[in-house]
Amino acid sequence: MMNGGMINRPLFIISPFIIYHSMESPLLESQLNINRRTFLSRMSLGIGSAALGSLMIPGLFSCNTESGEGNSLAGMPHFAPKAKRVIYLFQSGAPSQLESFDYKPLLRKMHGQDLPESIRMGQRLTTMTSGQTKFPLVGSAVEFKQYGQHGAWISDFFPFTGQVADDICVVNSLFTEAINHDPAITFFQTGNQQAGRPSMGAWMSYGLGSENENLPAFVVLTSRGGGNAQGLYAHLWSAGFLDSAHQGVLLRGGKDPVLYLNDPNGMAQADRRRFLDHLAELNQDSYDELGDPEIVSRIKQYEMAYRMQTSVPEVMDINGEPDHILKMYGPDVVTPGSYAANCLLSRKLAEKGVRFIQLYHQGWDQHSNLVNEMGMQSKQVDQPSAALILDLKQRGLLDDTLVIWGGEFGRTNYCQGPLDAKLYGRDHHPRCFSAWMAGGGIKPGMVYGETDEFGYNIIKDPVHIHDFHATILNQMGLDHTKMTYKHQGRRYRLTDVSGEVVRGILA
């Protein structure tokens, strides 16, 4: 009845993180259960052996629907992916493009003069500056230099990034509609300004599953710099209406990197093993009596938890890293929870096949004191970000890892607060801002998009957030119009109803 090819294919190798419920696929589920039951009753001599069975044949107890290859959804990826994983270095608070990647000498020349209305063109302002009667332009207090074969302009805040200019693609023409942090960052993470939709990482976990049996598909790391910061919200890495098994798992510095990972004081690993064997025995009794397949899933999830108790500390441990690698990432790398430590960690997670690694670095909201604060922030971020690129590259991982660096919107070309060479600030600006991408099939060594000489409006190759998302999905082998999830009767996409892949930056 089945052709040979299909028999050979592992049909139900499943992410242990993703348990699909019987409601998704009732009949298949029931067939699986018949087999589980047969299998379990054969093993009823002692659950130690059943637990062992689940460790040896990881896919056996899991259940999934419509699975073809690996643990991705049927038909996904839609085409051959360029990138297998994403590391997203999100710079929360919105770093100024005018002091980083969008070089505007005119602003220096016109320093102190008012922004012409012909340029502003009715752009709505936040109420932090809408009361200002004047909008004096302010030039970057920090110098720019050209880097790389293509001569990309990069500010002196980012010299290390300059050194990898030939490996990255700077996009100077991103734009958004949101002008406040919460909606803007939510938009970047979920494709919608209001909370409630799945995060990009959750979509990836949903569509592509995990490449590692012992780690989650979607991992979140946070750090904070010294600059004016905005809070982070769990909805940024939530699964929205997708199965919450897809939500991002927060990995934290310190001794409990995953919540409740550690056994209580006084309990050794062997004790935990015994505990789980006895627990599985009790649960199997329930299963024999009630036949509920969820009980079998539960046994499996406990086994996975047990494996995580080893796999997570292993991946968090940087003791095995040689000195020259640690040096690359800079001195902060030995401080758990720092941005540098998280960059190194994200490389290790990428090596382990984690699908989506989401970093957040807070502190980029420079409404005032921009030069000092941004100097501080960039010092923490520049070297490790560049090191990550080099480190991935030397391991051959950059080819199929997409790295993204950027914030939630841009900053105004005019001054907020006193027009002081050091203390000036910039308000939120949605019409243009910069980010960079590297690896994963993105064209290296280029600058894409262009803003006017005031750095206020985009004049070439605008990239909307939906386009940005469509491009990321595309690199992961996903057609953003086809990856949908039906919720409350409507098919939802990460890109809502628009978005075009930015072909111009593809290698």
Add this chain to the structure above:
Amino acid sequence: MKSSTKLMLVVCGVILASGFLFPAFFSSDKTAELPDVVDFNYHIKPIISDRCFKCHGPDKAKQEQELGLNTEAGFFKTLKEDSTRHVVVPGKPELSELYRRIMETDPEEMMPPPESNLSLTDFEKALIKKWIEQGAKYKQHWAFIPPTKPNLPKVKNKDWAKGDIDLFILQKLENEGFKPNDEADRERLLRRTSYDLTGLPPAPALLDRFLADKSPNAFEKMVDTLLALPSYGEHQASHWLDLARYADSHGYQDDSYRSQWPWRDWVIHAFNENLPYDQFVTWQLAGDLLPSATKEQILATGFCRNHKITQEGGVIEDEYRVEYIADKTNLYATAFLGLTMECAKCHDHKYDPVSQEEYFSTYAFFNQNTERGFYGDVSNVSIAEQPTLSPTKEELAGILSFINHSQPDSVVSMVMAESDTLRKTYLLKRGQYDQPDKAVAFGTPKAVLPFPETLPKNRLGLAQWTFSKENPLAARVVVNRVWQQLFGVGLVKSVENFGSQGELPTHPELLDWLAVDFQESGWGLKQLIKKIVTSAAYRQSAAISTEKQERDPENRFVSRGPRFRMTPEMIRDTWLVASGLLNPMIGGPSVRPYQPGGLWEETNAGDGRGTLTRYVQDKDEKLYRRTMYTIFKRTLPHPFLTTFDASYRDVCAVKRQRTNTPLQALNLMNDPLMLEASRTLAQKLLKASDQSLPERLSDAFRQVASRQPSARELAVLEKHFTERKTELAKNPDMAKLLLTVGDSKPDDKLDAVESAALMETLALVFNMDEVICK
């Protein structure tokens, strides 16, 4: 083979089945057999809505070829390009353009177009053909036809039925050839009912009483007892808090504290008082507009104000005021009409007969409140919180005595208040706050029920419209939600959506019978719940036979009793109750129990902005309150809650997921409160008497699982205890270390090794699947 509708499975050893057959098969849950009679509402409408409405649906602006398949006229009209041809010719598929186009293979002509990713299966095409052949009878959307009380069905096994509900369930079971399960044993039945009604395991004394009571109505008496417990109101409220998106914080950016818990205390009180559902909702929608409104009725309107409020510096006030009014409108539609009206905020609804104008007509009711979007300095949230209710000391001792606090200053909460002048409401183009189009009048979706001239044009009028006898949705939606609460899945699975894209009811007559009965008997929730839980259907054992797992995997036929993983509130409350740690106080300001350190601190804005930046854990009895009183910070709820699928309370939620993940396992193994509960119960038992080991373990097991352990279970527990005791005896310091968990102190007078071994054995019981499932 791919297109075959017959499912072929090979089951041999561990090799399961062919993967690629399933997508086609599962894209529709209809099986290979075409029905004898094709019904428009049950067979055709779901296909047309899902695949065709995008371009031929209610959204007039997006209608291709001026063809809308959302009306009867649309189906039978002549073609725009050729007046001699018709979309559908009853009885004649070959003359019907609809059929021709779905059978077309030319990509230019084919419907739906290939690029839409919405293709029809062969089975669906065959259904449409047969429907046309049988005369293409059109029907109004089922949910918009007001329910009438159907005749009770005839069944063979009359003796099984304990009430009218059972006749509907049994009829379907008999049609499907299922035999219902036997009644669950008494221990499990009482446990299930106790959790469903109160969210807590039954008190051992109650269980004893039930086991000893041989009278025929013993179970009914138990149900009455449980319904009268104050914990009933708490548990019902915990469901309502999700729907009402209740939280203790404002939800945006810095996410500062808000004091809305007096409203929550009212909800508990109202459930316990069994305030009829129509009034319960009317007060929450429009208590302030009732004649001589009491403070209690005004407090109830806090319901409308539970949404998120921005505190972010620099926001544009109008933008957020619109957001808040829209939230109220969406909440209203989801909670009481089961409609996804929010889709019509930006354009006419794509699937349901709700125009954008109608959306804003409903929005107009909520648009008269005096609240503001945001105003002034970031630190001054209080302006955005207005209007508020500030009770006096006398009121707190009198009409508002259910509020668990005596200091008026701490009991200020947000409510509704109508502004003196009528605020004009405009249709907002694309839903944008700064794009007003034409002014709209007060109104409701006409396809549901037109808003009559006779009703007041305010929220009270809207509430009266909602609960008028002719409204087809309000009663159905709530009885369905209660059914979901008890059985795990609604009679209409999409509890949030009764529209075209919603699921069809499995038992439409039962749904209508329940809806009408609920209305006729005065909207009494306790009566409704009692009627359902005393049915034979509910009382069935939850055992799943292979056949039922195969043919009724989701229990949609109710071929067995409900069994599923409990909510985080119920799981955690079990630890508290079983160990005796529970502080049974009802209501009051939310509390801060154990939470892994640093969570708030690592994600706050860093400069101390906001009032919920540092988590300072409470002490003593505040650590042991029911889980529903745990402070709910929207941007970072307690991880135990989110790990077990609690709603984030960002918007109205009427359904929670039920996942099964390794993070849950970690949490259950290592939660300090669970360990503290295990130790407390262990030491309590050790202190109580000099029982034999099996007696003590049985007793412990019963405290947690509400039943006696089987001999096999007892053997496993004994083995675990003995092995651990032997090992810990070699290293008593380890035992002492194990006992140190939690703020409460272990009893040093008891033997540490024995205490720790028993503690761990109890932790084993707390981790059993059965203990976290109802």
